[in-house]
Amino acid sequence: MSDAHHDHEHADHGSHGHHHHRLVSRGSEGARLKLVLIITLLFMIAEVVGGLLSGSLALLADSGHMFTDVAALALSLFAMRMAQRPPTTKRTFGYVRLEILAALVNGATLLLIAGMIVLEAWQRLRDPVAIDGTIMLGVATLGLGVNIIGASLLHSHAHDNLNVRGAYLHVLGDLLGSVGAMAAGVIVLTTGWTPADAIISAMIALLILFSAWKLVREATHVLLESVPAHIDMDRMLDALSSIDGLDEVHDVHVWTLTSGFVAISAHGVIDDPTDHGRVLNEVQELVASHGIDHVTFQIEMRRLYQIPTVEGAR
Numbered sequence: 001m002s003d004a005h006h007d008h009e010h011a012d013h014g015s016h017g018h019h020h021h022r023l024v025s026r027g028s029e030g031a032r033l034k035l036v037l038i039i040t041l042l043f044m045i046a047e048v049v050g051g052l053l054s055g056s057l058a059l060l061a062d063s064g065h066m067f068t069d070v071a072a073l074a075l076s077l078f079a080m081r082m083a084q085r086p087p088t089t090k091r092t093f094g095y096v097r098l099e100i101l102a103a104l105v106n107g108a109t110l111l112l113i114a115g116m117i118v119l120e121a122w123q124r125l126r127d128p129v130a131i132d133g134t135i136m137l138g139v140a141t142l143g144l145g146v147n148i149i150g151a152s153l154l155h156s157h158a159h160d161n162l163n164v165r166g167a168y169l170h171v172l173g174d175l176l177g178s179v180g181a182m183a184a185g186v187i188v189l190t191t192g193w194t195p196a197d198a199i200i201s202a203m204i205a206l207l208i209l210f211s212a213w214k215l216v217r218e219a220t221h222v223l224l225e226s227v228p229a230h231i232d233m234d235r236m237l238d239a240l241s242s243i244d245g246l247d248e249v250h251d252v253h254v255w256t257l258t259s260g261f262v263a264i265s266a267h268g269v270i271d272d273p274t275d276h277g278r279v280l281n282e283v284q285e286l287v288a289s290h291g292i293d294h295v296t297f298q299i300e301m302r303r304l305y306q307i308p309t310v311e312g313a314r
Helices: 002-054 057-083 097-126 133-158 162-191 195-223 233-241 273-288
Strands: 246-258 261-270 294-301
Touching (some): 002 057, 002 133, 002 162, 057 162, 097 162, 097 195, 133 162, 195 246, 246 273, 261 273, 273 294
Parallel strands (some): 261 294
Antiparallel strands (some): 246 261
8 A cells, every 4th residue: 555655646746746847838938929929910911912912822822821820829829828727637637738739730731731832833833823023022021030030939949849849830831931932032023934933832832741741740659659759668678677676667658748748657576665665766767867757656566476375285
């Protein structure tokens, strides 16, 4: 009974500590997401008008992408706010997985958008349309400035948080779209060669496809509760087995609940009950060195699995 009680106390401490850490870190991320959302919404309106007036596919594609950016940023912000809600008796991990679902949805949306841009670019190459290079260049230049601001606000949080990375990739895609639209505008103005608009749009769409696929793959990896990429399971299991007094480590599971929250659950067998506390402490220190802070480790006594023998029995 004392073993189980000790284990549960240990696990609960990790859960509340991580939840508090997420509340602090997500506060800054949420404020930046909200600011980028407002900036993106305002510029989207200007870019739609510019795209329609100039007839530029690059601008229209970018404005369409910005429309999905508004939805993507709103979804990311909503998921982040929900993830900050504390756990309940029905949802013991709270809503933290919503951030991963938001990242998956954003990644899938990016894949769809990129595919549509490539298709439209192909149709424009087959049937070119007139483009106003001056309007195209002017709006694209303004868009570049807006997207640089948005990308810089989210960049520092995009590496460690899949939800923010999904929003960041939408903004980064727009930034690339603005650069492409500027390049196409210069080419159209100087040479009159309108196919440049469609070609550059298709190239940017391919870059978006690559980034979106990586995001979808990582989000799916988390939802399948696969071992995080930065953890070498074989090396960690060897290290656990080398702990003095700990034998037969089994039922080991390592997974990511949400960005920055890696957990492990496992069982281990010991011979000497006095080793209980020391073994648990060494296990916690070892897995922490592998980037795992949330630990649930059950200690089992070998005597529970041995069949007692009666002296003199045959």
